Amino acid sequence: MPDSLPASPSAMPPARPPAGGAAGRTVAAQPVRFRGGGFTVKRHGWAALAAFAALLAVWEGVSRLGLASPLFLPPPSAVGRALAGMVADGSLWLNLKASLARIAVGWVLGTLGGMLVGFAMGIFSTARAVGVPLVSAFFPIPKIALLPLFILWFGIGEPSKFATIGFGVFFPTVIATYSAIDSVPRNLIRMAQSFGLPWGAILRSIVLPGALPGILAGFRITASIALILVVAAEMIGAEYGIGAFVLMAGNLMQTDTLLAGVLVLSLMGLAIGTVLSLLERRLLNWR
Amino acid sequence: MPDSLPASPSAMPPARPPAGGAAGRTVAAQPVRFRGGGFTVKRHGWAALAAFAALLAVWEGVSRLGLASPLFLPPPSAVGRALAGMVADGSLWLNLKASLARIAVGWVLGTLGGMLVGFAMGIFSTARAVGVPLVSAFFPIPKIALLPLFILWFGIGEPSKFATIGFGVFFPTVIATYSAIDSVPRNLIRMAQSFGLPWGAILRSIVLPGALPGILAGFRITASIALILVVAAEMIGAEYGIGAFVLMAGNLMQTDTLLAGVLVLSLMGLAIGTVLSLLERRLLNWR
Amino acid sequence: MRLLVSELTHRYEDLTVLDGIDLTLAEGEILAVIGPSGCGKSTLLGIAGGIVAPTAGSVRVEGAVPDGCLNPITFIFQDFALLPWRTVEDNIALVLEHHRLSAAERRERTETGLRRMGLWDFRKALPKQLSGGMRQRVGIARALAVRPAMLLLDEPLSALDAQTRELLMDDFLGLWRREKTTALYVTHNLDEALRLADRVCVLSRRPGRIRELVTIEEPRERRQEPSAQAHLAEVRERLWHLMKAEAQMADREIARA
Amino acid sequence: MRLLVSELTHRYEDLTVLDGIDLTLAEGEILAVIGPSGCGKSTLLGIAGGIVAPTAGSVRVEGAVPDGCLNPITFIFQDFALLPWRTVEDNIALVLEHHRLSAAERRERTETGLRRMGLWDFRKALPKQLSGGMRQRVGIARALAVRPAMLLLDEPLSALDAQTRELLMDDFLGLWRREKTTALYVTHNLDEALRLADRVCVLSRRPGRIRELVTIEEPRERRQEPSAQAHLAEVRERLWHLMKAEAQMADREIARA
Amino acid sequence: PSAALAQAPEKATVGALALSSSGPIFIAKAKGYFAKEGLDVDLKLFTSAQQVPVAVASGDIGFGVTGLTAGFYNLASKGAVTIIAAQSRDEPGFPLSAYMATNAAYDAGLKTPADLKGKRIAITTIGSTFHYMVGILGQKHGFTVKEVTMVPLQGVPQMVAAFKGGQVDAVIAPSTVSRQLAADGAGRILGWVGDETPWQLGALFTSPAMIKEHRPAVEKFMRAYKTALAEYHAAFNSRDAAGKPVKGPGYDELLAIIAEATKQKPEIVAEGLPYVDPQARLLVEDVVNQVKFWQSEGQVDKALDPKSVMDLSFVGQ
């Protein structure tokens, strides 16, 4: 073995590998070098807050220093003032209420429909064979493109808004549900069959709870989609609503108000995410 | 034991369970009843085609029978004629070309950025701690609400279209990537460390290929999102493009042309899905 | 209950896994089935339990069914097959739920199972909180709750470490001493077969055919005694001889992708 | 290579898993470590291999390193830890890639490993196409490719069925006969320890402390012979006695949620 | 219809945008002229002109008032909507929409509306009123819409953003927006559409089915609408010899109603009050020209007879 070998052979590979076939070496006692660690996720609670604070500071700074026109990028202080104004005159609550109702109804309808179809596709091969291509064909259809047709089909009232959000939520829910059912361990189903459990009981006691984690993960995505679509939905003759508010602020070129509305949407996203996390922790404590 | 017990005790549970404590019974030889099966996915290649055919037939029938006004729901034949017209005058190709280029560039940019950030969040705890809340805050912001700002920031040319699609693709890619990295088996990483593989090699040889299935699954979602966002993107001063075409048809209330455009988007979705399936089968044949 | 398997053949699509199996289990007998990986042992058990529909041949049962039996043929699984979202007692209750039992009867059956398997203190625990051995004890308690006439065990101990395996074998022996349930016991482990079975059925490599049925003369109760060791070593030698070549070849066979 | 463990203690957060371990492995010795589930065996091995940083105490090595050794302390894993997306030969090549070896040397090492483990015909196969036994053979071939001075084996056979286990034990014995590599062999299985080890270290239930170090007097080569059985049965009895109570208690301990 | 039925107020919904051009409708509603006719009229506000006729076509609303677009004529060609009266129009002396040039384009020689040929103009959408305004400007100055680059941006905010960012040379913007832009120094007003090319900007419309089945209700609606129109005209459309606005009778009261309905400050509203015909008469020639223009652009079915989109019996033209 060449003598260019390092003196430390412990857990450390030799820097220059051997080329020849000399005899082995002997090394003096030395500690084993640590080479593990990393690739795990540790929690840093403060980091998120720090990041938000830094982001706001930079944004405010850019505006204060006149690097960006207040029309193009109003400073967070202006956005904050606009938001405070919305709180003060009660319009925030009015708009929020209208949007929340639409999101809630649209999301629930889309989710129920999606879970129903998803369950059918998860359980029946024929439904699956029919459904998969239909879903991949209909999923990528942009809801905003269909707004004129939605008005014709569902009118200009709440139904068309529910439909916009509902259809947006429906397809991802279908996909999440049938994938979740695919991931229910087959051995549990075979076990239930071997104990003679009836089909309905298997569905209720095994397939449904087993698919729950996947379905809840889908909720995370569909909640974001519902928030995104509330703006599209409120393009159709809405008087109140965060989406309508944002659109109107845009029409009046009030960028600070616009961003205040966007901020509200973002906060709603964070709030829904938190609720889902709590729900997951409760419902999926068995994992 | 009550004598209401059925004569067949084999694999069948007694219909009326015992209430008392009489002695056990004896049954004559009988075959074991089959109680398995179901809850598996079989392929039915024909079903999808049949479903599409049935859908078209019902749709055409509804129109022919005058159950729906052609304004509300133009029959597939009218949509087909509109599509044929697009092919004949070359506008289909013109629009398709423009949109495909935007989708391709926007998707690639968003995906590269998202994977970069996603990898950082997958590997470094601090990046994860900072990134997760930022992503959940920014993800639900509707792109259409920000169109005026996008114009100010990126102009009305192609950059703003790339940005609209790119941002839409970015966040889901980030989430898919870091979740995929989380799912790389830790035992493989420990193995590599125990053989003294350097950090970069672990990333390249283990983390990247191990995360590939999750990242590819993310592509399926982001491809749909890119298709959906091409309409939003082409709201901004686009002369050609399927999205611009659909918007114009909607504005002009030409519902047959509108649906022809939507059909093209759908077919694009199916095509991209097929390509991704092929890619998965090639790249993930080891599963 | 007796099990009568005759002319049994099974194919998965074009892969024949069982070929002409003829087998009879006597009342109260424990038959161990050994054979190389992939030879169709689990399939055989699945057919006997009505979970897999055989391609050809028949499986029939006859004989005594114990008092209060809800599911005459009952499985115990290698991977325990516990619902991770149910507590220990609810996992046992699962198999009683769809039967019209009085609440008292249901409670009584669950409690008996829990106590017999030393699970009483863990009845509110979730499966994830239990060790492997405890989980299999839940599986056994669940099987006992339906008072089976015949047990089908598919490598019930092979997911456990060697020490827990030893402990659970004692549990099984105690169980059979009390219940005299007929059992079909699939295993890879010669030591398990030698400790528990009346007869050992050696299957050939896929397609599984019966190579030999070996009877262990020594009664189960005396197999731990020194005097029994000679006979057991001899049977072991014979079984290992039957197995080794097949096992080696099966191990080197590339699985169907 | 010798291994010198002294005053070793390890805690995960507030859970102490190893407490004051003192241990010396002689050159070429095979030391089996047995102990109840969760007593810290894998942790001990991880510390010895530099994968886990100990809370207190030290692990040192000294002595002979074989010719061409790239990774003196090398693991063989229970779950094989093969990259599923690489073929058999590329899995072996992985651990050679970051070393400056000539192409010929690299090919030679891979090929030697493949041939010795009877994997040559499967070199292009993916792990999913192999049986468990074949997979562990790939794991062994990979470990041999770096010409280790010491092997750390964490229950290398416990994911395999009993038959394959028997076959692989023969492979290990052949390996040690040729290489005389020092080895720390963690197992639950008394039979494995009795077949392979020079000494057996029995750990107590968590926090793991050394309860006893038992030397097996009979040389490894003669342990299959009838004359050795008496001594082995006696050692077995002693080890099982040390283990049983601890195993029972550990098995009934609810794992930390 | 029995006496009891006649007594119950008939229900009707009218769709409009929250703009001062819908002023007469707001006045008729606020001052109870509909109620006086025995109509219970609901007001439904929209954010885009395109949606109003669609809502009439879908039967969600009975009447609509808004700008005339190609989409409107397409719905008319399918027999879904019919114009029954005028709304506002672009008229000399009434600054509703301005041609604006960016400073850079102005410096490069874009000084009058006639210079727009060959320039990039931001509009909302293809088929919108802005598109037609470019069209009639071209008709006047001898260029076709092919000779300008129209940049559709879907909405006024995007148009303003593109204008400010210098992405386009010119924009046709509503008066409030254009004055704001000029005040900010972002560009220059080149002229007003009303001065350059007067045209019939908007109309009151309903569905043919409504006219056929509920003609008395339509007539009642028209009477109330005309009353409000006349009042609006008297208050806002008077000009002195110099062309300066003169406050007519009821000016402040009506201004307050419109400001309330559009949620804007009265001063802002006062600057952009459009001209309306007091008898609700249409510029029939211009409507015919609109249809022909859209037909020549290929955006409206060539088979559509321009006269068929109007039912002038209610305004007696």
Ligand SMILES: Nc1ncnc2c1ncn2[C@@H]1O[C@H](COP(=O)(O)OP(=O)(O)OP(=O)(O)O)[C@@H](O)[C@H]1O
């Ligand atoms: N549902 C199935 N579809 C197709 N092939 C199957 C199916 N189940 C099992 N097989 C194949 O049939 C063969 C026998 O399977 P089986 O599980 O009965 O073997 P086994 O003897 O229990 O093996 P092991 O000892 O590994 O448990 C195997 O090659 C397996 O791959």
Ligand SMILES: Nc1ncnc2c1ncn2[C@@H]1O[C@H](COP(=O)(O)OP(=O)(O)OP(=O)(O)O)[C@@H](O)[C@H]1O
């Ligand atoms: N990374 C970790 N973080 C926290 N606790 C850990 C970690 N790894 C192991 N533990 C805990 O430390 C204890 C000892 O673990 P270890 O894996 O060393 O035991 P073991 O003796 O190998 O057990 P087994 O026989 O089941 O393999 C267990 O209770 C385990 O839950």
Ligand SMILES: [Mg+2]
């Ligand atoms: Mg099996």
Ligand SMILES: [Mg+2]
């Ligand atoms: Mg371990």
